[in-house]
Amino acid sequence: MNAPLRAGTLTGAQPVQDDTLLIYAPVPLHRDAQGGLMVEAQAVNGLRLWAANFARVIVMMPLSPDPAPVGWVPVADTGSKLDRVRFEALPMAYRPDQFLRQLPATRRRIAALIAEARWLSFAIGGLFGDWGAVAGFTAKAMDRPFAVWTDRVESEVVRRSAHVGPWKERLRARLTHRPMARLERAVIRRASLGLFHGKETYDAYAPFASGPAEIVHDIHIAPDDHLAPQRLAMKAGAAAEGPLRIVYAGRADPMKGPLDWIEVLERLAAMDVDFHARWLGDGSERPEMLARVAKAGLQSRVEMPGFVNDRTEILEELRRAHVFQFCHLTPESPRCLIEALASGCPIAGYTSAYPADLIAAHGGGVLVPLGDTAALARELAALSADRARLSRLILKASADGAPFTDEHVFQHRSEVIRRHLG
Template identity: 40%
Template sequence: MKKQGILLVMPVPFRMVEGRLGFDDQTCEGLIRWAENFDHVVMACPVIPEQVFATSETSLTWQAIADLPCADKLELVPLPYAYKIPDFIKTYKATSQLLSEKIQKSQYLCFALSGVIGDWGAIACLEAIKLQRPYAVWADRVEYEVISRTLWKKESLKKAPLKRLIKDFLTLPLHKPYQRYLIRRSQLGLFQGQDCYSAYSPFCKNSHCVYDIHTKKSDQIDAASLDLKIKPLSNGEPLRICYVGRAAEMKGPLDWLRVVHLLCEAGVNLKATWLGDGPLLADMKSLVNELGITEKVHLAGFVSDRHQILTTMKSNHIFLFCHKTPESPRCLVESLVSGCPIIGYSSPYSEGLVSQFGGGAFVTLNNWQKLADLIIDINSDREKLSKLIFQAALSGQQFDEETVFQNRSDLIKQYLP
């Protein structure tokens, strides 16, 4: 039988770990899943320079890819980190030639779309078109909407470098037509969550709504733990609220705190926890002090332990989120897996996650006052809250990484000759 190999060109960066190429721990888990479904996996990604990583305001746990159990099935292709226009122009010719060579040697092709400048997945699409090779596209957020919704926000203007703002302003008009061009010529569209599927599926003849998650069946909350969380609610237990993610503009961390503040003003007995760091963490700490809710809010910062993150979700009653852009954050899936209802700003993605079994409640984007009213109502009806928790656990049973990666791999094998 002919060996089945796949070329993946992704924006997730390699980083040097003790002289060897490494990935963050979740990407490593995904690489293991790919290797379970293909005999040979070629992974082409940019290598993030250490000086860039040092100023990236993100915390991840990294490991050397050579230490993975599937290392013998992997081929790593380092690409330039070329998100500045001069770097992109300088490295374009050599990188496009390298991608063309890898395309010609690979049976299956899957490329992630992420932008314009420095997006080697898009360049791989252009090379595949030249070679008349069928390819799959992958997208996990609607990039042009993400940029347009955050570009001129006060927090973005205050934090982002001027060159970055100018680049985004100049390239934003190109995003939508460029991505649609590449999607129209693809053989298969793999779009994570309903937001991406709604935006991109009209332009691809074989479109599928898929998910990229890293929870296992063993991570799903068990019946005993679920019962232990629901039963005390009728005894007036304080409401526990959490969020896990970066303190960045697109996550709405300041809205999150305003919601918590309104709940406190309404007399809700609560404890709110935010796990994660990011560029707005200092602003969050200042706002906590300004609103006088220091005794109610715990800003834990970066937590690397996945078990601790899931344990936090499993012990909380509500996963409060204020996402402002059309993306497909895994934290909502992880929350459902943990039996923690997702309560926040409405989007096709969040609504799609709970469309079958429930476990979520939503208000319109940016309406944090109404979001507070919704939680006050839910908290006052503990039977309703208990039902939401049970429904969240049901919805969470749909998601485990082995199943979703196999589904995605099967689609690639089905649609790409």
């Protein structure tokens, strides 16, 4: 467990490298049947982009004992993409007893890795087993400047979950959300730089930063993934007729508001709006969603194919859809909204700082108060009735999504790290 796991050719402990980046990412590693490492496919792209901006990258990740889920790929199959990336597998220790048992040795190991790198950036989120927070405290004790990164207000997400789900999960949420918030703020205060994905997390965490804080993004949309101008024009023109095509792509978890999403469709049906909707994704709420669809008699108008592994297929769904309907209930910065805009798919959902900031320049969407399913249904019905407005909104959505590419956002984050941690 203590030996480094490498994708490239780096060997042994090394002195501080002039351009080595050390990061912690909470996305778990897994092993295949032969013992080889497996990493999430999207994480491969992120690590590739980090390596494009730094000479070497060391990435710490927790190692899960479970079989790899769909979407994980063997590190050995990544070829030259990760030849300057070294994996360091940390123990997965989310129970208090596991964490306390693993803490001394893991902290020493993290300190040794910090000594190898010039640039430090740690993702945080959670309580027990949050090695990003441990890395932050360790770096501060070593008098090393570091960046802290997060893409959602984890403690607030947990606080809001204290009212849903099984009683054990509710109790755990009630007991942990306050110490989780204190831990988040303690690490952020000690960081030399705060990197907060989207305005939602920036507004929540920037007041606690003692150093610079910046809004950054963590997306995986290549320039070629954006809807081409010719196809965008065809989409805007074709929106003049046919049923209103609605889509969502993401987990069917309570924080995503899936039952609100279904309620909006029920309201549209009651208003005699001609629509066709698809939810791409699996999750704990999917059975109840399917039951609601059946009860409302919407099986021919609402499709829920479950988890879709093919990213190209997901992007094609977004490119075909007229509207990306979302009902997110917790403060986070979901990447799916940016992917929708880049696909010329206007966003329509509950307002918060993040989506409002995304469409501030061109207005490529419509937003309603949190939880107001009636208002959201009225907005969608109005778009269905006014196809000229819908066509204009498609063009505006594409304009709002234009600045977002994976190469640009990773280069920006790398430049910010160099500027503030140099």
